[in-house]
Structures are given as structure tokens and as C-alpha cells.
Amino acid sequence: MSRVVTLKLNDQDMSGQEDETILDVARDHNVAIPTLCQVSGLSSVGACRLCLVEVTGVSKLLPACTTFVTEGMEVFTDSERLRKYRRMTVEMLFAEGNHICSICVENGHCELQNLAISMGIDHIRLPYFYPKRSVDASHQRFALDSNRCILCTRCVRVCDEIEGAHTWDVMGRGIQSRVITDMNQPWGDSETCTSCGKCVQTCPTGALFEKGKAVGEMSKRYAFLSYLAQMREGRK
Ligand code: SF4
Ligand code: SF4
Ligand code: FES
Known part of the structure; x- marks a missing residue:
């Protein structure tokens, strides 16, 4: 106890x-x-x-x-120190990816965007990296745009800990790190993905999204996670 x-x-x-x-x-x-x-x-x-x-x-x-x-x-x-660090962290996330909110499916629902707004960030003081990153649209229902991935690993954890499929993983080091499905195969070819969509619902940005959904429809829902976790522990 x-x-x-x-x-x-x-x-x-x-x-x-x-x-x-x-x-x-x-x-x-x-x-x-x-x-x-x-x-x-x-x-x-x-x-x-x-x-x-x-x-x-x-x-x-x-x-x-x-x-x-x-x-x-x-x-x-x-504190002043914490606000400074947090703002710098959010600015680095924007600088190291390719975030163009106005054409993003998550525009208006994105946790990264909301954080930036809450911190009053209206420009980035760092040079943009403009990395060359891929889009995987091979899955029948979902897609991954790595340009908007912030490597939070929520998709990796929900797929492993809740769905038990372990389709997602992280490959590479440092700035080269990225999320992959199975052994770095196209998502649509994955033999482990159950197409449950938990990763899509849990992704805080527009990196994972459902095909054919308009911007207004792409708000994510993951309140079910804490409910599932509580039920597993035998609590109401
Ligand atoms: S993921 Fe969020 S921050 Fe990035 S482009 Fe989309 S709305 Fe903007
Ligand atoms: S949940 Fe989304 S932002 Fe986070 S690592 Fe996965 S794809 Fe990237
Ligand atoms: S490190 Fe604590 S919320 Fe990400």
C-alpha cells in the first residue's frame, strides 16, 4: 500500500x-x-x-x-526560467519538422498548435531545418505524414500497451529518428496492424490522420485510454 x-x-x-x-x-x-x-x-x-x-x-x-x-x-x-525553456522546446519542435498549419488536417485541434498559441508564439526564432520526410499513405484508412511527427511515441505506446499489436516503433537516432511500422515496411503491408485506429486517435498532431476526413472532423479522442487502464486495474 x-x-x-x-x-x-x-x-x-x-x-x-x-x-x-x-x-x-x-x-x-x-x-x-x-x-x-x-x-x-x-x-x-x-x-x-x-x-x-x-x-x-x-x-x-x-x-x-x-x-x-x-x-x-x-x-x-x-517561473520565468520554465516559461523560457518551454517556449524554446515548442519552437524547436516547429523548426525541426515541416509544420504548415493552414493546410494541415489537424488545424484547430492540434495539441502542438494549441500549446504554441497558449504560449503566445507567433514566430520561430530558430532557423528552420526543412527536413526531407516521407508520407506513408499505403494504409487503406489511415496515413502518416512524418513532416508533422514530433516523436512523442504515443502511437508506439498505445499500439503496444493497449492494442497489443506493437506495429509502431522508432528507428534511427537524433534528428534522423522516425516512427516506422513493423520492420520499416509500408503501413499498408503491415501484418501486425489491426486497423483499430488507436494510434491515430492518440497522436497529438496531424502526423497520423484518417483518410477522407475534413479538418473539422479530425479532432482526436483518447479519453478511452484512462478508462481502459482503470478497468484493467479493476477500478471503476
Ligand atoms: S501538426 Fe499541428 S502544428 Fe503541425 S502543421 Fe498540423 S496543426 Fe500545425
Ligand atoms: S503519436 Fe503522432 S506525433 Fe507522436 S510519434 Fe506517433 S506519429 Fe509522431
Ligand atoms: S516529458 Fe513530461 S509530458 Fe512530455
């Missing part, structure tokens, strides 16, 4: 369970922390670094989604 711990979040006394992360406790107390890779119902991997917070006594910033709360911890979720 997990123990109750007390901590300070933005100078407010709070309590949480020792198996909860800073993000869990913050959400329980309606304290907003920006996230992109984390989704309730899937494992947390700390990929996007948007949820970084300051913890007293720790010189580096820590990801709230993978850092567990401890007794007496003092956490700050909003």
Missing part, C-alpha cells in the same frame, strides 16, 4: 501518494503543467520535456510526468 506524502506545490501545501508523479498531484489539485508526450492510461516516458518543473535543491529541471513526489518536496511549476 502506498504512503501519503506531503509536499509544497507553488508554495501551497498538498498531499499525494508516494507512487504518484508531480504531474499526477498537480492535476489532482488543478495546477496546470503543459504536456505533449504524456497521456493518462499509457506509460510515461518523459520524451517531450515540456512538463519540466523546478524542485528546490535540484539544480536541473525535472520532468513532472516521470518524477515521483517525495516527503517535503518543494516544486515550482511556473
